[in-house]
Amino acid sequence: MSGDPRVLGVDLGGTKISVSLWTPDARRLARRTFDTIPGSAGPNLDMIIQLGRELLEGKKPIAVGVSAGGPLDHERGVILLIPNLSGWTNVPIGERLGSEFGAPVGLENDGNACAIAEHRFGAGRGANNLVFVTLSTGIGGGLILDGRIYRGHRFLAGEIGHHVILTDGPPCGCGNLGCLEALASGTAIARRLKERKRILEKKGQPTDGIPRNARELVECAKQNDFFSLEFLRETAGYLAHGVTNVIYILDPEVVILGTIAVAAGDLLLEPMRAELARLLWPAFRKDLKVLPAQLGFDLGDYSAFAVAPIPV
Numbered sequence: 001m002s003g004d005p006r007v008l009g010v011d012l013g014g015t016k017i018s019v020s021l022w023t024p025d026a027r028r029l030a031r032r033t034f035d036t037i038p039g040s041a042g043p044n045l046d047m048i049i050q051l052g053r054e055l056l057e058g059k060k061p062i063a064v065g066v067s068a069g070g071p072l073d074h075e076r077g078v079i080l081l082i083p084n085l086s087g088w089t090n091v092p093i094g095e096r097l098g099s100e101f102g103a104p105v106g107l108e109n110d111g112n113a114c115a116i117a118e119h120r121f122g123a124g125r126g127a128n129n130l131v132f133v134t135l136s137t138g139i140g141g142g143l144i145l146d147g148r149i150y151r152g153h154r155f156l157a158g159e160i161g162h163h164v165i166l167t168d169g170p171p172c173g174c175g176n177l178g179c180l181e182a183l184a185s186g187t188a189i190a191r192r193l194k195e196r197k198r199i200l201e202k203k204g205q206p207t208d209g210i211p212r213n214a215r216e217l218v219e220c221a222k223q224n225d226f227f228s229l230e231f232l233r234e235t236a237g238y239l240a241h242g243v244t245n246v247i248y249i250l251d252p253e254v255v256i257l258g259t260i261a262v263a264a265g266d267l268l269l270e271p272m273r274a275e276l277a278r279l280l281w282p283a284f285r286k287d288l289k290v291l292p293a294q295l296g297f298d299l300g301d302y303s304a305f306a307v308a309p310i311p312v
């Protein structure tokens with residue numbers, strides 16, 4: 001190996017893939033992104049390797065970190081499947097990137113990887129017990145318990161999006177009814193907005209300017225639009241119920257929420273905190289922090305870097 005040591009990060013999402021280059025002390029030097037190529041994993045892996053090589057300029061990295069959506073085998077470095085992406089079953093990404101780059105590869109579920117990144121570099125610094133909630137198209141999670149990532153027996157721990165909030169609630173993609181994801185994810189927000197619009201139309205009330213998705217909802221709420229603020233408050237209520245359950249079980253010090261909470265900030269988090277104050281025993285509220293991801297929209301890259309097995 002020649003030159004300064006470098007670390008490669010790969011943030012593998014259903015719509016976008018980011019490849020980033022880092023120093024071992026967490027300085028991001030460069031990044032490249034591309035839209036996830038539909039179909040099999042092969043062309044995506046080829047593109048990751050090509051962009052990685054360009055970023056490395058012929059040098060060998062000391063470690064590679066991969067954060068990926070969906071269930072995976074952390075020990076064998078195999079992605080078991082990625083929801084919404086056919087052709088990504090049993091992909092031995094650890095072996096492939098390891099042999100291409102000649103470096104150890106760390107593979108982690110994106111919820112876990114985000115929890116690790118926020119714990120090391122973001123809003124969870126110094127906390128021993130932390131819950132991270134990914135809040136974008138879907139809802140996932142990651143748990144830091146007693147200072148360490150908790151993966152569970154099958155590496156599936158932290159599926160916060162699929163615990164049931166309303167037993168007679170709307171159907172979830174997983175087959176159950178009323179999961180948190182079916183009520184408060186980006187996909188659920190868009191569906192609820194559409195339903196609300198239909199109800200207003202039926203009543204003959206105006207529906208101009210009703211947002212169509214989470215991004216528009218946050219924009220409208222920032223303009224003080226009454227409907228959007230109320231709708232965000234309702235969404236915050238679902239999230240608060242979900243987070244309350246997790247808090248009663250795990251007693252964390254800090255709960256950190258991703259993407260939509262980063263965009264909405266206190267417009268979502270303040271009503272959530274108010275609802276938590278109503279739902280939680282006072283003892284559970286002592287020192288409790290509910291925060292947006294501090295790494296903001298860079299969290300994906302940080303999460304990939306954070307799981308790279310850098311030799312000490």
Ligand SMILES: [Zn+2]
Pocket residue numbers: 161162163172173174175176179181182
């Ligand atoms: Zn579900």
